[in-house]
Amino acid sequence: GAGVSQTPSNKVTEKGKYVELRCDPISGHTALYWYRQSLGQGPEFLIYFQGTGAADDSGLPNDRFFAVRPEGSVSTLKIQRTERGDSAVYLCASSATSGGPPWAAQYFGPGTRLLVL
Amino acid sequence: GDSVTQMEGPVTLSEEAFLTINCTYTATGYPSLFWYVQYPGEGLQLLLKATKADDKGSNKGFEATYRKETTSFHLEKGSVQVSDSAVYFCALTGAGANSKLTFGKGITLSVRP
Numbered sequence: 001g002a003g004v005s006q007t008p009s010n011k012v013t014e015k016g017k018y019v020e021l022r023c024d025p026i027s028g029h030t031a032l033y034w035y036r037q038s039l040g041q042g043p044e045f046l047i048y049f050q051g052t053g054a055a056d057d058s059g060l061p062n063d064r065f066f067a068v069r070p071e072g073s074v075s076t077l078k079i080q081r082t083e084r085g086d087s088a089v090y091l092c093a094s095s096a097t098s099g100g101p102p103w104a105a106q107y108f109g110p111g112t113r114l115l116v117l
Numbered sequence: 118g119d120s121v122t123q124m125e126g127p128v129t130l131s132e133e134a135f136l137t138i139n140c141t142y143t144a145t146g147y148p149s150l151f152w153y154v155q156y157p158g159e160g161l162q163l164l165l166k167a168t169k170a171d172d173k174g175s176n177k178g179f180e181a182t183y184r185k186e187t188t189s190f191h192l193e194k195g196s197v198q199v200s201d202s203a204v205y206f207c208a209l210t211g212a213g214a215n216s217k218l219t220f221g222k223g224i225t226l227s228v229r230p
Contacts, residue, residue, distance in 0.1 A: 004160075033217060042121075042206050042220030043161070056217060091161065095216065106218060108153075108161040 004109035021077040025094030035091040082116045119144040119219045126224035138192040146212030150190040153206040
């Protein structure tokens with residue numbers, strides 16, 4: 001079946017602009033995660049959705065970052081007033097867990113590479 | 118908070134060599150432990166996992182044992198292949214219901230023919 005998909009695959013923007021990054025999880029997966037991966041680093045957690053609600057947004061770096069998942073499927077990560085330091089690969093993952101075992105596998109998308117000039 | 122430390126890379130080996138990639142962790146309670154792999158041009162994939170002390174995860178010839186006494190989860194393979202060239206990430210999820218992953222920095226493995 002189809003895996004996690006993310007669009008766009010690449011995004012170049014100018015400092016100060018607004019961007020939206022989209023994630024389509026695996027059908028039926030209730031849990032959705034956003035991570036950010038800077039060059040030479042491992043992914044860092046941003047936010048976790050269980051259904052439509054953000055169960056944990058403790059990884060969002062500041063209030064310029066916001067994410068939604070209005071129907072419990074597709075999610076959009078929104079970044080306002082982008083800064084050069086926001087340049088990274090933004091990864092989305094989904095999981096079939098629904099408040100169950102924390103070791104349920106997370107399936108990752110290919111990522112969106114964001115470059116802020 | 119939780120953290121994962123991986124050995125410094127990159128690592129270059131000849132085909133059929135023995136591989137060990139070290140990983141240690143800091144976490145409260147009893148985390149679950151994972152190795153993820155990222156092949157060139159592809160997304161992160163789960164390689165193996167272990168959910169409690171002394172468990173051994175294995176897949177594709179790779180193994181890792183959850184050692185609580187040394188807080189380690191070292192990845193091993195007896196005979197690497199060129200196709201194993203990739204970036205390897207050690208990760209954990211906490212003991213609570215929130216299953217966010219905490220990753221190490223990753224290590225690049227290159228296998229020469």
